[in-house]
Amino acid sequence: MPNLLSIEALEADRVFAQRQLESLPASPWGTARLMWEQRLAEISRQIEEMRVSAATSASVALIFDGLPVVGQGDIRLDFSTDVLAIYQKIIAASMATLSDQQIATKGKIKGAGRSKLYIRDIVRGSMGFILEELSPPQTDMFNTPLKNAVERATEFLASLNTASDEDFNSAIDTAAPRLVSAVQKFAKVLKDAGATAKIVGSEHKLALGLEDVNRLSDRFTEVDVQEESVTLDGVLLGVLPDSHDFELEVDGQDGVLKGSATDDLVAKYVADQAFKEQLLLKPVTAFLRYTRTFRNSKLLREQVMLENLEPRIENEMFGRF
Template sequence: MLKKLKLNAVAADLAAVRALLNSRSIEEDPIGVYQFEQRKEELERQLQEINETNEAHASLAIFFGGGPVQGSRGINADFAGGALEDVQELIKKCLATRELGALAERGRVPLRGNAQLLVTDVARGSFGFVLEEAGGEMPLIDTVLKDVVDEVAELISNIASSDEPDFQSATESLDGRILLSLRQFFRRLDESEATVRVVEKDRDFLLDRGAVNRARTRTEAIEIDERGEEFEGTLFLLPDSKRFELHTQWGGESTTLVGPVSRDVLRQLAGEPELGEAPIDPRDVPRTAWSVRIKVREIRERGRAPRTAYTLVKLLRPSRKAH
């Protein structure tokens, strides 16, 4: 089961046992107090063990409520199958975009098999499903798919957020085919009058009917054109806030490009072993001009002026001494 769901379940049991202990005294019920003390110690031990567990595989829990759900008894099969397929498509496209850059406008999504999740449990309450990455032994470090699932959960949350900056941040990371999958997912939820709760890693959020409708309206109002371009200039990186600033020449004029930094760039800075590259100190980067690859997105939304968003996707090479 997903680590956060385990934590929630054990924490709820522990709170109930503590409440029972507080309602008893050793004079009135010595055996009951002794038993509940033993149970409390056992739950506290379980809580510590779960907290110390490294969950390196991708895992995600999705709970549905509203129209398609009949209490804890069941869920409309067509809706459940379609919604899970929408989420799986999002994960596949985000993985392919991360590994290969921009996707073609049409055609089969590459690396589909690498993004496959298994339904490993059915979660009650509302009605939900636990999805986990296939694989045997738990790796020592987070898998790429775990990072991608984290991105997808964050994306779903931010697209539906009532906080405008969160939504604007989400649009900076969208491409056309990911937008299509988001549009399909939120349209399915909205037309079925469904709600959705997503639990992943430390994230746990509920999208009620208003949030679902807001997300559908937004995704249907957006059109995105994107391309990858190579730039050269003086680069400043802020890894903690995952932002960059590039002073460069574009169209014969000096300009400054700012935006988010992709996780791949953060991996380059950290010098993760599978990349076969030495770590890069962000403080040294501005001392030398760099050639970089930037994803340029032209974003058009109904009722708003078009805007351009930039994402730093790769550090290519140092080019020359900066002046």
């Protein structure tokens, strides 16, 4: 269970124990008083222990309320399926950004399999799910990448929820379009369903009431992520296998075009030496995808993804006749 959720439950127990203690006579010799004093001390000890010994693997609680929830044990299947699937996409995009690499706006995210969360339990006393990563073979001293991704995602959502208009633009500007799109869908699913949400991790938590959900969703209606396929001729200066960065000297343009190459292209570039020799420092035709993030028609961010390459040998031969 997420540390913060466990701490919340213990703090509620501590309040109850404190009230029971205050309702007893002042005599220090009563058995009941001694029992509640011991219980209060034990709860306080557990809280302090949890605060200093957070789990190193990913664990997060998603708790919902509002129209899709009936009582404390029933939730609409279509809503829960949609919202959990979109939350998983948020985590996959968040994990992919940990390496500061550009993420393709469509298709499979590199390393998405390592970002999988699993429903471990339900939240008692309310309608929610406890999501965790599969337990590693042995306990690690450091946070797993997936835990960092989960905590970063919660922190990002919280920052958007409380951000001023200027800070919201800044956050969207620096975030990967894939992450922006996933959060946009998450807010829309909550608003369309008339739902509220509470996200509680090991280190960060967030509560989205109806007003918060409506504001966040309305802000995202002003955000538009557009894609454009572009073909350019130029000279390939290189593709870096580790970072997936590429550099292309475009015909008729000053400077060097830089961006990120797809996983499939990098894999072929590294494994196929003949393919690489046809392209490196030679005339090529580059097939690119531009992804632009706008808010109120103002360009916030542009991402360039190199999807494929082919040599221009044939074109050059035709040019000599």
